[in-house]
Amino acid sequence: MKEVEAVLKSGFIAQGPKVAEFEEKFAEYIGTKHAIATSSGTTALHVALLCTGIGKGDEVITTPFSFAATANTILYTGAKPVFVDIDPKTYNISPEKIKEAVTRKTKAIMPVHLYGQPADMGPINKIAEENNLKVIEDAAQAHGAIYKKINVGLWGDMACFSFYPTKNITTSEGGIITTNNNEFNHDARALRAHGESERYEHVILGYNFRMTDIAAAIGVVQLKRxxxxxxxxxxxxxxxxxxxxxxxxxxxxxxxxxxxxxxxxxxxxxxxxxxxxxxxxxxxxxxxxxxxxxxxxxxxxxxxxxxxxxxxxxxxxxxxxxxxxxxxxxxxxxxxxxxxxxxxxxxxxxxx
The missing domain is CATH 3.90.1150.10 (Aspartate Aminotransferase, domain 1)
Structure with a gap:
């Protein structure tokens, strides 16, 4: 509450220094070069898909056992979600079923780390590498989860976290993308802010998917805990x-x-x-x-x-x-x- 009050008193409540601080601290926590804050976990997924070039006519393999936002964001791009079955023990997407579903239209895999348990990223990434596919982790429920000693958020080309109030930490509402790819980082920052390369210079079609400094102030404190x-x-x-x-x-x-x-x-x-x-x-x-x-x-x-x-x-x-x-x-x-x-x-x- 004190941090939010400080932001309100500062007069800088839109995306500003607190968002930048939260991004820096979250990237450090996960271990990625970049973290790009967004208005929700859903908008984070949408932006990540666009950054990886997903669009009309493409297919993205994902799980049917998740919140609808996982697949909805694929539809937003004009692509088609391809649903494959889950492992009955972990409830996460089955790598064997992914392998069977790959076609010439497949462009990406979107595994979900359901309930906070990491998906089986080793074989998933192997399938992606063999078929030249992008991997976007839906890590909305998995802040701090680890797979084989490596943090969730480091396994895919991009990963997306949610800070909805029920999540392990919250910003009241918000999301964040993690990536080690400099190009994806650049594009994601433009896409979340009306396609701006700099103030009032619009180079691509973007969106208003920005996080506020109010939300980020909550996130900075929550991340410590x-x-x-x-x-x-x-x-x-x-x-x-x-x-x-x-x-x-x-x-x-x-x-x-x-x-x-x-x-x-x-x-x-x-x-x-x-x-x-x-x-x-x-x-x-x-x-x-x-x-x-x-x-x-x-x-x-x-x-x-x-x-x-x-x-x-x-x-x-x-x-x-x-x-x-x-x-x-x-x-x-x-x-x-x-x-x-x-x-x-x-x-x-x-x-x-």
Missing amino acids: LDEFNAKRIENAEYLTEHINTIDGIEPPYVAENVKHVFHQYTIRVKNGKRDELREFLNNEGIGTGIHYPRPIYKQKLYEDLGFTANCVEAEKAASEVLSIPVNPALTVENLNEIVSVLEDASDRILS
Whole structure:
């Protein structure tokens, strides 16, 4: 609040010195040469796709098991999202399915680090290299996540993070692109600011996708606490998993080897078709829940109306079974014990 007040008093509230400071500090945190702040995670993805030359007639391979923004940004460019199935354990896009989906129209792969667990970037990048494809990481849920000792945000040609209020850190609303590519950095900065190369010099068609100094001021402070927040999320997740492992009818999240999962969501799997019943039970007991996500993107009305179809058996199965329960850093041991107790009660009453 003090930092926001200082910005307001400065009189410089549009994109300015605080945005530049936040970009510098975020790039340093991830380990990239560049970070370009935007107005949202969605606009970050849109800009990244444009920087990599994605446009009409192109195909971008991605997951159907994500928030709609992942695929919507591909549509914004005139390109076509190609949906391939997920790994049933991690819920992330399956590299094997990516390999099968590559065509002469494929120009990029957009993996999502879902729930804060990194996608399997090694084989994904190998497929991209073999087929001369760009890789854009949708890291909206994965601030501070690590794959094989390397930060998420360093694996793709570009990566995009979101700072929506529910994310591991927030700027109230906002996004950021990370990249080591100087050309992409230059183009992204122009695209987010009406295509300006300098003030009132418009060289390309751009957008108003800028972050404000107000948002950046929040981000600078939040970034200092990211590791602390993530450590608490991981601690809470480990506690829940230890106790949920013994509850019949519920499968705790799987964590792959060689990754740091930062648990943007703690998502259990509910067997025997009882997910909705368990959700109602938890909600009635005062425990918040979410379904991330209730249907694959290609089954959203927009995509059905556009004629999209896909054969993603695992994504459809996951959509009918996943349930997210609280994992946020503010939870106390008492809160966690209450969650476990209610789940045990639910197992006896409705899951067994």
